[in-house]
Amino acid sequence: MRPDIVQAVELLRSPEPGAVDQAIQLLQGTVFSFSMKICGHREDAEDTMQEVLFKSLPYLRKIENPQALAVWLYKVTRNRCWMSRRRSKFAPAHTMSLDELMPDRMELEALTGTGSKTPEAISIAHQETERLQAAVLRIPAKYRLILVLHDMEELSSMEVARITGLREGTIRVRLHRARLFVRRELASLDIKRTRKSTGKRRKPVDCRRIFAGLSDYMDGVVDDLTCKKFQEHIQNCAPCVHFLEDLSRAVERCRSYRVDCPPETAATVRKLLVQEYLRLSA
Numbered sequence: 001m002r003p004d005i006v007q008a009v010e011l012l013r014s015p016e017p018g019a020v021d022q023a024i025q026l027l028q029g030t031v032f033s034f035s036m037k038i039c040g041h042r043e044d045a046e047d048t049m050q051e052v053l054f055k056s057l058p059y060l061r062k063i064e065n066p067q068a069l070a071v072w073l074y075k076v077t078r079n080r081c082w083m084s085r086r087r088s089k090f091a092p093a094h095t096m097s098l099d100e101l102m103p104d105r106m107e108l109e110a111l112t113g114t115g116s117k118t119p120e121a122i123s124i125a126h127q128e129t130e131r132l133q134a135a136v137l138r139i140p141a142k143y144r145l146i147l148v149l150h151d152m153e154e155l156s157s158m159e160v161a162r163i164t165g166l167r168e169g170t171i172r173v174r175l176h177r178a179r180l181f182v183r184r185e186l187a188s189l190d191i192k193r194t195r196k197s198t199g200k201r202r203k204p205v206d207c208r209r210i211f212a213g214l215s216d217y218m219d220g221v222v223d224d225l226t227c228k229k230f231q232e233h234i235q236n237c238a239p240c241v242h243f244l245e246d247l248s249r250a251v252e253r254c255r256s257y258r259v260d261c262p263p264e265t266a267a268t269v270r271k272l273l274v275q276e277y278l279r280l281s282a
Contacts, residue, residue: 002154004030005073006066013064023060024273025266027053030153031077032261037148038081040137042262048080049261050269057277067159074149074163082141096143101180102211105204107187108239132257135185139178146171147178151254157221176215183250206233207240218248 004026011023031052035045055076063069136144149160150171157168157175164171210233216222217230234240260266 001070005070009066009069012060020277021274024270028261028266033259034077034153035081036259037152046265048077052077052080053273057280061281071162096177098212108243132253135182139181143174143178146174150175151251179215179251183247186250
């Protein structure tokens with residue numbers, strides 16, 4: 001869970017002057033950032049932030065558990081985003097299969113190269129934030145929601161399950177596929193070549209056996225026997241070592257990504273929110 005929500009709950013219980021304003025500011029950032037990652041449109045995110053927070057005001061003082069507040073906020077925000085979202089022209093309509101997301105042997109072997117960056121890769125690196133946002137918005141909605149909640153909003157699989165109503169096993173499957181999609185989009189290899197090579201070329205059989213569980217292995221949620229099998233394979237498969245590093249980098253980039261509400265808009269809305277909160281609390 002984001003520390004912002006925990007801090008906001010503490011501030012709402014504080015008698016210090018300005019504590020309410022600080023709490024509302026933290027909640028604004030959470031709702032706006034989440035909305036932008038889900039819908040990708042500033043106007044929709046601003047409208048969602050304002051509507052969700054005004055709706056939350058009568059309940060904020062009563063909620064003492066940060067986890068309960070997080071689940072409620074994300075549920076309401078998700079529903080509002082789903083109602084107002086505009087379908088991205090980049091978003092694929094089909095369900096993502098592991099087979100199409102798994103690199104073929106050519107791509108795996110290319111990952112073990114010298115690691116030197118081409119001029120094109122260096123140029124792309126300067127547009128990292130834009131590329132990440134575009135990659136996330138290309139993920140089909142039901143997978144994107146899980147990635148955003150788990151990796152970007154720092155919620156556990158159990159908390160994501162409470163928000164979405166899905167089983168934790170389903171959460172883990174969708175999370176892994178969303179991570180693989182983002183990794184593919186952000187790969188340092190030439191994108192056109194990568195897509196061309198992942199078509200009909202043969203996937204390594206031994207690597208395929210562990211591919212579905214890579215996220216669970218990365219997150220440390222596999223049993224000891226499975227963990228041992230993964231380690232044995234990876235120790236003897238240099239391409240898989242590099243692929244796992246590539247996947248880990250993509251996940252870290254997702255976790256560090258944040259988008260802030262424009263200060264002028266945030267300040268104007270926050271003033272109204274604080275006034276209404278104080279009126280309701282009087």
